[in-house]
Amino acid sequence: xxxxxxxxxxxxxxxxxxxxxxxxxxxxxxxxxxxxxxxxxxxxxxxxxxxxxxxxxxxxxxxxxxxxxxxxxxxxxxxxxxxxxxxxxxxxxxxxxxxxxxxxxxxxxx
Amino acid sequence: xxxxxxxxxxxxxxxxxxxxxxxxxxxxxxxxxxxxxxxxxxxxxxxxxxxxxxxxxxxxxxxxxxxxxxxxxxxxxxxxxxxxxxxxxxxxxxxxxxxxxxxxxxxxxxxxx
Numbered sequence: 001x002x003x004x005x006x007x008x009x010x011x012x013x014x015x016x017x018x019x020x021x022x023x024x025x026x027x028x029x030x031x032x033x034x035x036x037x038x039x040x041x042x043x044x045x046x047x048x049x050x051x052x053x054x055x056x057x058x059x060x061x062x063x064x065x066x067x068x069x070x071x072x073x074x075x076x077x078x079x080x081x082x083x084x085x086x087x088x089x090x091x092x093x094x095x096x097x098x099x100x101x102x103x104x105x106x107x108x109x110x
Numbered sequence: 111x112x113x114x115x116x117x118x119x120x121x122x123x124x125x126x127x128x129x130x131x132x133x134x135x136x137x138x139x140x141x142x143x144x145x146x147x148x149x150x151x152x153x154x155x156x157x158x159x160x161x162x163x164x165x166x167x168x169x170x171x172x173x174x175x176x177x178x179x180x181x182x183x184x185x186x187x188x189x190x191x192x193x194x195x196x197x198x199x200x201x202x203x204x205x206x207x208x209x210x211x212x213x214x215x216x217x218x219x220x221x222x223x
Contacts (some may be wrong), residue, residue, distance in 0.1 A: 042217060090208045
């Protein structure tokens with residue numbers, strides 16, 4: 001079945017540094033989403049990005065289906081970016097639910 | 111816009127107890143989900159429902175019951191709480207299934223003594 005791997009598992013940055021988070025998947029997909037979860041908070045959808053590149057403020061998501069990867073780039077990180085970033089995909093074989101990665105835990109220090 | 115509310119926010123139970131978690135959404139979404147989030151294990155789907163009175167088992171349905179009494183509400187029951195269990199239960203909703211964006215509630219934090 002479909003496998004989703006996120007890397008790195010955790011990341012510590014100094015404020016102002018950039019971050020690149022990766023999500024790799026094993027077979028074809030219909031769609032890819034990125035979510036953000038603040039410590040102790042609910043999940044918030046960042047991007048719905050089945051292919052190509054999308055921008056939102058300091059965030060950029062790029063999905064390359066033939067390379068079976070999606071990335072989330074955070075530029076000029078801020079302490080408020082700290083939290084967990086999760087990717088989730090809709091499998092071609094089963095479009096009834098999402099398949100989730102384990103997440104990347106990001107800490108941005110002042 | 112809309113909102114998803116989950117009650118209670120914190121739930122402390124005893125081993126063997128039956129515990130019920132509730133979720134309400136005012137998005138008028140057809141599909142609702144219950145996930146369990148454990149540290150280091152990501153989100154695991156317990157049950158989902160594509161319409162009122164519909165129930166679909168997820169990967170982690172054993173030990174749980176669910177009920178979709180009306181379109182706006184979806185409840186989850188832990189049939190027999192396990193000692194020292196600690197997890198966050200997240201409710202979500204979406205317009206349809208699959209790749210439709212899911213909107214999440216704040217979660218219910220469970221601790222079993």
